[in-house]
Amino acid sequence: EEQEEDVLRELRLFLRNLTERLMLDRRFKAFTKPVDIEEVPDYLIVIQKPMDLSTLLSNIDEHKYVTVNEFMSDAYLIWQNALEYNPDRDPEDRHIRHRACALKDTMRTIIRHELDKDFQRVCEEIRESR
Numbered sequence: 001e002e003q004e005e006d007v008l009r010e011l012r013l014f015l016r017n018l019t020e021r022l023m024l025d026r027r028f029k030a031f032t033k034p035v036d037i038e039e040v041p042d043y044l045i046v047i048q049k050p051m052d053l054s055t056l057l058s059n060i061d062e063h064k065y066v067t068v069n070e071f072m073s074d075a076y077l078i079w080q081n082a083l084e085y086n087p088d089r090d091p092e093d094r095h096i097r098h099r100a101c102a103l104k105d106t107m108r109t110i111i112r113h114e115l116d117k118d119f120q121r122v123c124e125e126i127r128e129s130r
């Protein structure tokens with residue numbers, strides 16, 4: 001239905017803008033592209049579902065997300081994967097975990113402040129109707 005497509009187009013605009021703002025933040029550079037398997041050869045042994053900000057953008061353009069929660073479960077993989085692959089006390093692991101937590105908190109805060117609750121509910125109803 002035309003009105004539903006208007007709602008989903010607006011959701012994609014919001015999610016693209018959010019993702020692009022995160023990609024511009026220097027703290028999140030390591031999360032902008034898939035982890036390079038040449039640089040980190042055992043990454044895919046440890047991490048089953050890799051995720052990064054550029055992949056989120058592609059998913060948005062492929063109309064993968066009908067609700068914010070679907071987007072957030074993929075986005076959370078960036079944070080969860082970073083904690084899982086970098087669990088140790090050494091400064092490098094602590095630094096990437098700190099940046100991953102900042103990414104998650106920034107994303108959640110932007111969504112809470114900038115996405116209308118009624119708009120989110122309309123997206124959920126579209127998801128339930130399909």
Ligand SMILES: Cc1noc(C)c1-c1cc(NS(=O)(=O)c2ccccc2)cc(C(=O)O)c1
Pocket residue numbers: 029030031032033034035036037039040081082085086096
């Ligand atoms: C993410 C991630 N999860 O586990 C690890 C470990 C990282 C991670 C991976 C890399 N190197 S990389 O070649 O895969 C890359 C460079 C630039 C953008 C995206 C990926 C660098 C860093 C870093 O902290 O600079 C961190």
